[in-house]
Amino acid sequence: MTPLLSLKGLTKAYPGVVANDDVSLEINPGEVHSLLGENGAGKSTLVKMIYGLVKPDHGEMKMNGVAYAPSEPRAARGSGVGMVFQHFSLFDALSVAENIALGMENAPKLTALSEQIRKVSDTYGLPLAPDRIVGDLSAGERQRVEIIRCLLQEPKLLIMDEPTSVLTPQEVDILFQTLRKLSAEGTAILYISHKLEEIRSLCDSATILRLGKVVGTCVPRETTAREMAEMMVGKVLGTPTRAGVTLGEIVLEVSALSLPSPSAFGMPLREVSIQLRKGEILGVGGVAGNGQDELLAALSGELLSPAGSIKMRNEDIGHLGPNARRAIGLLAAPEERLGHAAAPDMSLTENAMLTGAARQNLERNGFLNWPAARGFAEKIIEAFDVRTPGPGNAARSLSGGNLQKFVIGREVLQRPDVLVVNQPTWGVDASAAAAIRQSLLDLAGKGAAVIVISQDLDELMEISDHFAALNEGRLSEPCSTDGLSVEQIGLMMGGAHGMEVAHV
């Protein structure tokens, strides 16, 4: 059998980095092939070449034995390649059908298109009303819009980039049923992920990338997750450890906090209650966009809260701004590194000043002590092994992992009593992620209370004492992570969000 797609010796270099180095792989019709690797391993570059977004420097691609070199995504789609991106490109204010029509060449009339959408969505068990407004859809439903958009072109190869990062476990099940049906009909699927258990349950074969090179292939069903992880990282992984702690008295108490979202398509917080004890790590899971940013803003002081709804050591702090909260020991590290946690074009010294001014005595009577801020920045760089030439470098010149270590380190070194972090290891390589998790564990070990908001359930299970999930702005009752099953977590995250199960 000729493979559907074969890549030989693909190489792509960017200034200073070889993103793909002599990468070869083959995908057969109907095969579910996984592309595995850490962030920065070159997965995205590889699929961008297949989808015509990037041109390879060397190497050749063949589709059904014929040379294939798409100059743009339109050409790739013409050859039967469809791609569902991790970040959706949908207009919130338009309906499902309108959104799909926008992405098509020669889109049919809306009524005819709606009919097609209904048909495809029924066939593949992806129920979706074409006239619904995208802004009202859940993340899982939005992904359906993207998938249906691809399926309408009857692709022979469907590329999916981290499709489950926005889904609950139940929604993942529905998606996998659809993908299995597609594969049974002969559509090949190139599936990018770093979630190993998913890959083991779904994929027929896997290619593992590290630093742009193929370091191995395997049959996921016959390989353990740990083996695959070690192939990805290239070394034996240590598991973060924490000394057994006893939880102390309550330091932070949030009671029935309801807040409107500051942005139009944001999520309001609805009666969120938290009791956080000294030494506790509370993991907050949930699909992105269910109130995570708002919760962090409410706790950091960027959003002010009604009287009595947030108390620290029994004192009302809802009316305090970020700096007043820092002064009493409540610190935060937001998800967005560039532009929120740090100012991209400013130096690390200036970024150290950003949140460290009050607690590190970098300020006197409003006048700033720059040499001291530089010292603080150097201390962070040293203690958290931030790879950078020095504190005078701009934040944006750091890699994601290094900047994240700097941002977390900046807060941890200020010895907070309560630390709130959102997505502390998002887009960070495995060793940096392990270092960050360990630092959070150490912080809790010294008696601080930590709230970790994350979409990485494995991470939350690994480090937190209690788990709660955000769903539509509501926080579930926190429960102990010991013996918590994936099923229970999924239900706390809102189950399938009312999505109908695939009728396959």
Added chain:
Amino acid sequence: MIALEKRPEPSRAFSYLTPVLAVIATFFFGGLLFAALGKDPVTSILTIFWEPLFGEFSFYYRPQLLIKGAPLVLIAIGLSLGFKAGIWNIGAEGQYIMGALFGAGAGLAFYPSENVLIFPFMVLAGAFGGWLWAMIPAFLKVKFGTNEILVSLMLVYVAEQFLASMSLGLLKNPEGFGFPGSRNLQQYASAHNAEIIAGSGMHWGVVAALIAVIFAYVLLARHRLGFAVRVTGEAPRAARFAGVNPNRLILFCLGTSGLLAGLAGLFEVSGPAGQVSIDFNVGYGFTAIIVAFLGRLHPIGIVLAGLLMALTYIGGDIAQSQLGLPAAAIQVFQGMLLFFLLALDMFTNYRLRFGRSEAA
């Protein structure tokens, strides 16, 4: 193929180099423009840049440099604070007019009594007038989210109507034989912003400009408020996270720039201009926008840029009278300066790469 590539971090060298390159490019293309108008380009450029400083009549022109430069620097310093934070006060011209009206009005109210406190009182009134005029867009922005660019710009035209109304009505000189315009403040000793050293061009506005430059320098380099201004301009969300209250910052930036523009107006009306008249404002408030950017929004840079712009004004006047260059050509010349500055500015954050082509 030539491609633009984002630098990993802004080039420090280029941020200092661009103003110099922009001036050189302006010389070159300005020269071409003058040549196209049938004038000798070298003579034209020399007339504009050499004549006022080292020419035969430089004893007259050099003080003019301070007189024209001071209001530009004073206004531009205020504007630069807002521009750094992404708060765009385009209406300094109106605040300049209102400062002059408030200040002159405050002085003329005491006419003809003489008292050393009258001038200081006028200074306060002028500053208040400019501040008040700038607080209108600030308040509307904070309260209703209006666009400060539009509101502050529109208020320039309202201020111009006030100016006309005042010079024809309330402030009109009763002994002026019916001509529009107020009494001449130069002839009212207590209200006159006289030269501190005769013949030097050094009046109180120059002193105020110098104080403003030092104030802005210290504020931006060493003070929390200046840091808040810079972070807000770089990354508004990070500023909020760092505890900056955006509304207070809007009030501060617009208020300060209005206050300084008002001061500039007051020093002008009580000194070099002498009286409130319909055509009192000559565009300092708009030119100061160029000065602020030409000076890289940096206090020291603004001093240099202010002097350079003053030079093109004075030299431009000479070129008009001696070479017969049209006034519009001088304005195009000044516009070129800003144009090249902004265009070359891109190289601070980007670099050119020659070589093989690169797809998306």
